[in-house]
Amino acid sequence: MKIVKIILGVLLALLLYAVFGILVPAGVFKTISPHFEGTVAKLELPIAGPEDITIDQQSGLAFISVDDRRSNMANTNSVNGAILLMNLSDSLPTLKNITPDRTDFHPHGISLWKEPDGRMFLFVITHGTNRDKQAVERFAWRNDSLVYLETIRDPALMTSPNDVTAVGERAFYVTNDHGYSNAGLGRTLEDYLQRSISYVNYYDGNSFRKVATDIAYANGINHSADLSKVYVASCTGRKVLIYDRDPANGDLALNEKIDVNTGVDNIELDTNGSLWIGAHPQLLKFAGHAKDSKKYSPSQVIKLSRDEVGKYKMEEIFLNDGTSYSGSSVGAVYKNKMLIGSVFENSLLICTIN
Numbered sequence: 154m155k156i157v158k159i160i161l162g163v164l165l166a167l168l169l170y171a172v173f174g175i176l177v178p179a180g181v182f183k184t185i186s187p188h189f190e191g192t193v194a195k196l197e198l199p200i201a202g203p204e205d206i207t208i209d210q211q212s213g214l215a216f217i218s219v220d221d222r223r224s225n226m227a228n229t230n231s232v233n234g235a236i237l238l239m240n241l242s243d244s245l246p247t248l249k250n251i252t253p254d255r256t257d258f259h260p261h262g263i264s265l266w267k268e269p270d271g272r273m274f275l276f277v278i279t280h281g282t283n284r285d286k287q288a289v290e291r292f293a294w295r296n297d298s299l300v301y302l303e304t305i306r307d308p309a310l311m312t313s314p315n316d317v318t319a320v321g322e323r324a325f326y327v328t329n330d331h332g333y334s335n336a337g338l339g340r341t342l343e344d345y346l347q348r349s350i351s352y353v354n355y356y357d358g359n360s361f362r363k364v365a366t367d368i369a370y371a372n373g374i375n376h377s378a379d380l381s382k383v384y385v386a387s388c389t390g391r392k393v394l395i396y397d398r399d400p401a402n403g404d405l406a407l408n409e410k411i412d413v414n415t416g417v418d419n420i421e422l423d424t425n426g427s428l429w430i431g432a433h434p435q436l437l438k439f440a441g442h443a444k445d446s447k448k449y450s451p452s453q454v455i456k457l458s459r460d461e462v463g464k465y466k467m468e469e470i471f472l473n474d475g476t477s478y479s480g481s482s483v484g485a486v487y488k489n490k491m492l493i494g495s496v497f498e499n500s501l502l503i504c505t506i507n
Contacts (some may be wrong), residue, residue, distance in 0.1 A: 169238075178354070179379075183434055185434065185474045188471055189473075189504065190507045191502070192308060194502070195500045196233070197499060198499055199235075199237075199496065200219040200220070201223065201374060202221055202417075203219050203237075204481065204483070204494060205217075205263050205448065206259075206263075206494045206498050207265045208220070208486070208492070213243075215240070215487065216236055217236065217237040217494065218262070219260070220234030220252040220260055220495060230257060233259075234259045234260045236260060237251070251297075251298060253299050255301065257281050259281070260277045260278065260318030261279070261314070261315060262314070262419065263275060264316075264317045264319045269428055272294070274294065276292075276325055277290045277291075278315065287314050288305060289304075289311075289325065291304075292304050294376075305356060307360075307361040310354050310362070311329060312329060313330060313334050314327050315329070316373045316416075316420075318374045320380055323358040324356060324499075326353055326364070328354075328372060329353070329354060329371060331350075350367070352367075352368060353405065365396060365405045368390065368394065369388070369389045370387060371385055371388075372385075373385070374420065375421065377426060380393055381397065381400070384400050384427065384428060386418060386420055389416065391414050392412055392413060392414060393410075394411075395411065399503065411457065413432070416435075417430050417455075417457065419433055419451055419483035421484065421485040426457070427456055427458035427459075429491070430484065431481045431483040432454065434472070450475045450479030451475045452472070452478050453473075453481060455470065456470050478498060478500075480495045480498065490503065
């Protein structure tokens with residue numbers, strides 16, 4: 154009888170762990186009350202999957218990374234990805250495909266770097282068909298066109314790149330979102346148990362090295378305008394990590410962890426230095442949506458800004474239940490406009506903020 158009680162106690166403990174350790178953090182019991190103070194228009198895209206968007210705040214040029222992940226999962230490399238352009242300073246912004254002639258091009262996170270003389274460079278995470286083709290491709294923006302410059306790889310350290318933030322003409326940080334580089338039980342447990350084994354790499358123009366470790370699913374990354382801070386989205390950790398950056402060698406030192414209670418994805422900044430973050434408030438629903446387009450996943454954009462005493466405060470800017478737009482991954486702003494992108498949708502949202 155005593156053994157039975159012990160077994161029942163262990164089973165109960167495992168059940169409670171599953172509920173509180175996995176289901177609660179994944180947002181299963183979270184109430185979704187859709188809201189947004191403004192108007193929303195949906196723009197259909199020539200290629201699905203606008204996973205990341207970055208905007209030059211001076212010109213209003215929005216660079217949009219798209220890749221039809223569902224088609225490519227069903228039929229490997231059947232649809233090439235692209236970089237789309239939209240000029241938000243135009244009265245009627247239109248889309249333009251500005252992708253150079255690239256094969257096996259499957260973009261993910263992107264980052265725009267602007268030199269003091271006005272020259273611009275776009276850094277793009279690309280996922281080749283083979284695992285050893287994970288890379289950052291660098292382009293120059295010249296005469297309203299992207300010009301391919303180089304492909305940068307490190308098969309040992311950059312095994313699962315997700316997002317990139319450029320800090321120089323050839324220098325950048327890149328998140329490696331999993332400790333386990335290949336699909337399998339280890340990677341699945343890493344996600345569901347929220348294991349903190351992913352990391353951030355720094356490329357100094359010559360070589361890669363790890364500069365931030367022990368992160369639960371390092372996802373989006375960005376930096377402050379003065380390059381003194383680096384922001385990292387810990388997706389399954391449901392935190393935004395703020396690092397102090399050493400300008401001399403690029404080293405990062407963890408300064409602050411901000412609990413946001415949602416699956417944070419890409420990070421964009423406005424002209425005031427506030428962080429705008431696309432997020433997945435119910436991560437298990439997003440996992441279901443990734444496998445089946447008929448299953449919805451709520452979309453969310455949050456904003457982190459400093460208050461009068463320098464503390465970060467969080468605002469939920471946008472939230473829906475996924476029926477009209479699922480799996481938001483980015484919210485990029487320009488003046489009173491906000492573009493919301495998604496991992497799988499064949500459209501993006503153009504929002505006007507009241």
